[in-house]
Each structure stands twice: as structure tokens, then as C-alpha cells.
Amino acid sequence: MLTKIKQAGQTLAQGGLLAAAVAGVFAFGAAPQTVQAQTLLNVSYDPTRELYEDIDKAFVDFWVAQGNPAPEIQASHGGSGAQARAVIEGLDAQVVTLALAADIDKIAKEGKLPADWQSKLPHNASPYTSTIVFLVRHGNPKGIKDWGDLVKDGVEVITPNPKTSGGARWNYLAAWAWAEKNGQDPQAFVKSLYEHVPVLDKGARDATTTFTQREIGDVLLAWENEAYLAQKELGADAFDIIVPSISVLAEPPVAVVEANIHDDAQRKLADAYLNFLYTTEAQAIIFKDFYRGWDTSKADPADVARFPKLELVDIAHFGGWAKVQKEQFADGGVFDQIYTAK
Amino acid sequence: MLSLMVLLPIAGLLVQGFSAGIPAFLAAVNTPRTWAALFLSFRLSLVAALFNLVFGLVLAWVLVRYRFPFRKVLNAAVDLPFALPTAVAGIALTALYAPNGAFGHIAKDWGFKIAYTQWGILIALIFVGLPFVTRTVQPVIEEIAREVEEASATLGATRAYTLRRVIWPMLAPAALTGFALSLARAVGEYGSVIFIAGNIPLKTEIAPLLIVIKLEEYNEPGAAAIGIAMLVMSFGMLFVINAAQVLSRKRRGNV
Incomplete structure (x- = not known):
């Protein structure tokens, strides 16, 4: 569109300066639209900043x-x-990259994207995975192993x-899974866990800040990438990472949030952006930023070797997010009962 | 204009809160956790506002009546809690009062915890509310001529008597207004408290946080219900304060 007007402008310019000026105004008027099509807002969760x-x-x-042309990715x-709530209430996000499928389901329920969104991209639309590990103070003074x-x-x-953090729900479920496997009553176990x-x-x-900067607590239940990031930023001699016997x-x-796609150019950009996450190049970045990617072919072997193997249970083990939620x-669920039963 | 800016949101709150019916409203509010949060918010706000009333009055008096180095700097600094984004205040206070912070460290040596306890919440509420009292009474103190005190003294009044019967009646309406503003601010304060409170349900969970939690559960009527409960309680308190002002005017004449 823009180039066509420019060409027309050039043709007209030979005819007269005034016409060129008019065409220039038109071209100018069209320009912001093109620029707008090249912006993309990615609404993501807390620990993915660096990634x-x-x-x-x-x-x-x-x-x-x-x-x-160079796009502007925000x-x-x-x-x-x-x-997720911000997007539901009208935040103009073209792509969402959230912690839980349940949160994207909530957006889909509002009709902003099709219900089968998770089948549109490989690996259940998850270009990377992560797990929950323990971050403890250096030397593990309290001897925490599992x-x-x-x-x-x-x-x-x-x-x-x-209630407010996706990662915390994974922490909770990992604790639940451990109790189940070790023959303990999971509800009693998570209750005593939250008493600590x-x-x-x-x-x-915020929790990472409380643990690392304010020096509160003996162990932080953290996203694996947060734990490695804290170690990288604050020095390997400040904290140790403990991998439990079982995690999630x-x-x-x-x-892609279909309802917030404004034109074809933007759709192309949004699709390309998400597909890019699955390329060998992006997967290498994913490994470098402490996430577990799928494709190790271009990743630095040291980044891949960093992740220990452990028993992982996925959300299907708990019956899917809808049931767990x-x-x-x-409101009034098992977690609320922890804090209402005195 | 006033109705658009003030009444419309309140009407929206009422509609939302009662949208699921009265029983659902009661079910949302009448839980031990909600009561604990409401009681905590209002109790600490009241204590913070009382502290600010006394300390804010003293501060305003000192700023008006005494000349000392850096008076102007101190005077400007009073407005800081107004200007500072509350989240910044919260993070700064937490950094200071956490067990590894400058003040928190001293408290820890004494076997005392400030941040992540109710004391931490109280400190944050005092911080955000202080300028309200100081700034409302300051102009009134400036209006009080020293001669009034001198006249009182020549008539044989003691200093305490002058303070009680001459100065306080002139200050009372402004001081009560400042107290009410400080209280109202503290009740609704979220940004700064959230960092320094431990946010443990039944212990250090403030009512505004409970509202945010309900919203994140996509439970708008529940959030609005707690909002209405807060509104009713705030209204009741402001009513009492206004009544006190009216009474003091009747007793002492309109000053």
C-alpha cells in the first residue's frame, strides 16, 4: 500500500510539485498504519523477562x-x-506466553482465541518446559534433600x-505428588508445608527477592530457571540448587490472541514469532536461559548437561488444569481449607 | 461531575457485590479469613492514624513555631510519602526493616521482627498517612498568633490549661480532618503494605490483598462484596469522626 502510493507520488512529481506534495501527504498519512502493523505485544508471566x-x-x-522491516516487539x-485477566479486560496482546494452560483457557473462554489453541503448535503449544527445584543457602545448612x-x-x-502465582501452583502440586508417592496424606502434607x-x-x-535479598527462609521453591538465574546473578557461592526426588x-x-490481530501483516508477524520459538536457534537461547527446550541440536552442550534427570509428573497426572483448579x-478449595481450618 | 467520578463507581460496586444475591454476599464476607483481614486492616489503620494524629501535630507545630537548620528541607520531606509511588515506599521500607536491613538488623538483635509481621504493616501505614495530618493542621497553626498564648498566660492560665482550652479547640477540626484522611488512606493502602506484610492468611493478610486475590480467581462478586464491607466500615468511621467534629463545634463554638 505504502509503496504504491510512493510510486504514484513519483509519477505525479514529474507532472507538478503540488501533486507531489499531495502524494507526500498521503504517503505520510499511510505511514503510521504500516508502523502499527509491525508492533507486537507479548504478554508473558513473571520469570520469563530475561528469556x-x-x-x-x-x-x-x-x-x-x-x-x-524491523518489528517492534513489546x-x-x-x-x-x-x-490473563489483563488480556481478558482488553490489554491489546497479540501473543500470550503464560505459565499455565488454564490461564490461556480463561482467555479462550472469553472468545478471544479458539478453544483448540493448544493443538496449533507442537508439544501442546509449549516451546519449552521447566520444573520446580529447591534453592537453599550455600552449603545447605539445614540439610534439605527432598x-x-x-x-x-x-x-x-x-x-x-x-492463588496469585502460576509457579506457586506447580510448587504445591509437586509437594502433593511427593506425598502421594511416599504414602502420606497429600492434603495433610501440604497443610504442614504451608505452616512453614x-x-x-x-x-x-517477589518470592525470589524475599529469599535472596531479604534473606528470609531456608529454602525457596522455585522455577528451575529462576533458581539458576539467581545463582548466576548472585554468585554460585551464595546458593545451592537441590533437585528433589520428584517434581512436576x-x-x-x-x-496467538486472534481477537487482537488487527491485519494480515500482524498475523504473519505473530505466527512467525511463535514459530520462531521452535527453531533450533531459539531453542538454543531457551537452553541458555535455563529453560528445558526440545531441540538440542544447536544448543551449547553445557547448557543441556546442566539439567539433571529426575522423575517428573505432568498436569495430566492430576487430572488436567480444569479439575485441579x-x-x-x-474459592473454598483444598488450599483455602489449609488456612481456614484453625 | 461529582456523580460521574464518585457515585458511578460506588453504584457499580454495589451492583456487582449484590449481583449474586444477598446470601452469596454474606457467604463471601462472613468467613473467618475475611473477618480477620478486615479486622487487621481497620485496627492497624486506626492505630496508625492515632499515631499520625499525635506525631503529625507535633511535627506541624515544630515546623511552624521553631527555626532550625534544614527546617525547609524537613518541611519539603513531609510531602515525600505523597509523591513517592507506594510500591517504591514499600520496597524501601522492607529493605530497611527486613532482618538483614539497617533497622531490621537492630530489631533482630533484640529478638524482635518488624518486616513480615503486623509491625511492618503498621510502619507502612504510618508512613503513607503522616503528611495528611501535618499538612491539614499546619496552616491552622500558622494562623494562631503567639499573643493568644501570652494573653492566656497573663490571665493566669498554666501552659497545660492554655494548650487544652485555647490551642486545642482551634486545632481540633483540622486535626480531626487530618486524622480522618490518614485513616481513610491507611484502610485502602495496598502498594506499600504488600511488600512488607508477610501476607499470611489470618495473620498478616490485609483486606485489599484479599480483594486482589478474589479478582485473580475471577470472582468479581466476591471481590466487590469485600469492597462493600470496607465501604460500609469506612463510612461508619467517617460518620463518627464527622459527628465528633460537629459536637466539638457545638460545645466550643465555631472556630
Whole structure:
């Protein structure tokens, strides 16, 4: 559209200056529209800041190399649930990359994207996975090795509020899975676990700050990538990562928000952006930023070797997010009972 | 204009809160956790506002009546809690009062915890509310001529008597207004408290956080129900304060 007007302008310019000026005005008027089509807002969850900073840089280079004008990729980060609500309430996000499929389901329920969104991209639309590990103070002074050690006398556990944090729900489910496997009553176990929590932060990043900066607590239940990131930023001699015997396979999914796509150019960009996450190049970045990717072919072997193998259970083990959300975290659910039964 | 900006949101709150019917409204509010949060919010706000009333009055008095180095700097600093984004205030206070912070460290040596307890919440509420009292009474103190006190003294009044019967009646209406503003601000304060409170249900969970939690559960009527409960309680408190002002005017004449 823009080029056509420009060409017309050039033809007309030979006819007269005035006509050229008019065409110039038209071209100018059309310009902002084209620029707008090249912006993309990615609404993501809390601990992906560093990942998407790197991904966005690589994607812009990739997109420009394919002969497209440089797009402007914007990112918004916050608690997964709060981010989903912002999109439902009208935040103009073209793609969402959240912590839980349940949160994207909520957006789909409002008709902003098709209900079968998770089948549109490989691996259940999850370009990377992560798990929950323990971050402890250097030397592990309290001798924490597995979930059972968290409820010992004198151990303080930092984990955010599962009501407001997607990561915290995974923490909770991982503890649940351990209790199930070890013949304990899972509900009693998570109850005693939360009795060891002195601060219930709103999001995963807040909890990391409480543990690392404020030096509260003996163990942080953290996203694996957060644990490695904290170690990288604050020095390997400050914290140790403890891998429990069992944890969860978190599959943070991504999707295009159809209702917020304004034209074909933007759709192309949004699709390309999400597909880019599955390329060998992006997968290498994913491994570098401490997420577990799928394709190791271009990744630095050291980044891949970092992740220990452990027993992982996925959300299907618990009956899917819809069931878990209703039974565990809804108003009056199992989690509420922990704090209402005195 | 006023009805658009104030009444419309309140009407929306009422509609939303009662949208599921009265029983659902009661079910949302009448839980031990909600009561604990409401009681905590209002109790600490009241204590913070009382503290601010006394300390804010003293501060305003000192700023008006005494000349000392850096008075102007201190005077400007009073407005800081107004200007500072509440989240920044919350993070700064937490950094100071956490067990590894400057003040928190001293408290820890004494076997005392401030951040992540109710004390932490109280400190944040005092911080955000202080300028309300100081700024409302300051102009009134400026209007009080020293001669009034001198006249009182020449008539044989003691200093305490002058303060009680001459100064306080002139200050009372402004001081009560400042108290009410400070209280109202503290009740609704979210941003700064959230960082320094431990947010543990039944212990350090404030009512505004409970509203946010309900919203994140996509439970708008539940959130609105707690909002209405807060509105009713705030209204009741402001009513009492206004009544106190009216009474003091009747007793002492309109000053």
C-alpha cells in the first residue's frame, strides 16, 4: 500500500510539485498504519523477562534477514493469572506466553482465541518446559534433600501464594505428588508445608527477592530457571540448587490472541514469532536461559548437561488444569481449607 | 461531575457485590479469613492514624513555631510519602526493616521482627498517612498568633490549661480532618503494605490483598462484596469522626 502510493507520488512529481506534495501527504498519512502493523505485544508471566529479552533480539534479526522491516516487539510481565485477566479486560496482546494452560483457557473462554489453541503448535503449544527445584543457602545448612525435609522443625519455606502465582501452583502440586508417592496424606502434607511458610508473596519473582535479598527462609521453591538465574546473578557461592526426588513437568504454553490481530501483516508477524520459538536457534537461547527446550541440536552442550534427570509428573497426572483448579485452588478449595481450618 | 467520578463507581460496586444475591454476599464476607483481614486492616489503620494524629501535630507545630537548620528541607520531606509511588515506599521500607536491613538488623538483635509481621504493616501505614495530618493542621497553626498564648498566660492560665482550652479547640477540626484522611488512606493502602506484610492468611493478610486475590480467581462478586464491607466500615468511621467534629463545634463554638 505504502509503496504504491510512493510510486504514484513519483509519477505525479514529474507532472507538478503540488501533486507531489499531495502524494507526500498521503504517503505520510499511510505511514503510521504500516508502523502499527509491525508492533507486537507479548504478554508473558513473571520469570520469563530475561528469556524474552534474548528471544526478541534474535527474532528481530531473523525477521529482518527475511526481508521484512524491523518489528517492534513489546513485552509485559507479571503474575500469570493477573496477566490473563489483563488480556481478558482488553490489554491489546497479540501473543500470550503464560505459565499455565488454564490461564490461556480463561482467555479462550472469553472468545478471544479458539478453544483448540493448544493443538496449533507442537508439544501442546509449549516451546519449552521447566520444573520446580529447591534453592537453599550455600552449603545447605539445614540439610534439605527432598520434599519431606521441608516440614522438619525450624525449616522456613518461601513459596508464593498459589492463588496469585502460576509457579506457586506447580510448587504445591509437586509437594502433593511427593506425598502421594511416599504414602502420606497429600492434603495433610501440604497443610504442614504451608505452616512453614513465613511470607506468602504474590508472584514468583517477589518470592525470589524475599529469599535472596531479604534473606528470609531456608529454602525457596522455585522455577528451575529462576533458581539458576539467581545463582548466576548472585554468585554460585551464595546458593545451592537441590533437585528433589520428584517434581512436576511444567509446560508453559504460548498462543496467538486472534481477537487482537488487527491485519494480515500482524498475523504473519505473530505466527512467525511463535514459530520462531521452535527453531533450533531459539531453542538454543531457551537452553541458555535455563529453560528445558526440545531441540538440542544447536544448543551449547553445557547448557543441556546442566539439567539433571529426575522423575517428573505432568498436569495430566492430576487430572488436567480444569479439575485441579476447581478442587485445589478455587474459592473454598483444598488450599483455602489449609488456612481456614484453625 | 461529582456523580460521574464518585457515585458511578460506588453504584457499580454495589451492583456487582449484590449481583449474586444477598446470601452469596454474606457467604463471601462472613468467613473467618475475611473477618480477620478486615479486622487487621481497620485496627492497624486506626492505630496508625492515632499515631499520625499525635506525631503529625507535633511535627506541624515544630515546623511552624521553631527555626532550625534544614527546617525547609524537613518541611519539603513531609510531602515525600505523597509523591513517592507506594510500591517504591514499600520496597524501601522492607529493605530497611527486613532482618538483614539497617533497622531490621537492630530489631533482630533484640529478638524482635518488624518486616513480615503486623509491625511492618503498621510502619507502612504510618508512613503513607503522616503528611495528611501535618499538612491539614499546619496552616491552622500558622494562623494562631503567639499573643493568644501570652494573653492566656497573663490571665493566669498554666501552659497545660492554655494548650487544652485555647490551642486545642482551634486545632481540633483540622486535626480531626487530618486524622480522618490518614485513616481513610491507611484502610485502602495496598502498594506499600504488600511488600512488607508477610501476607499470611489470618495473620498478616490485609483486606485489599484479599480483594486482589478474589479478582485473580475471577470472582468479581466476591471481590466487590469485600469492597462493600470496607465501604460500609469506612463510612461508619467517617460518620463518627464527622459527628465528633460537629459536637466539638457545638460545645466550643465555631472556630
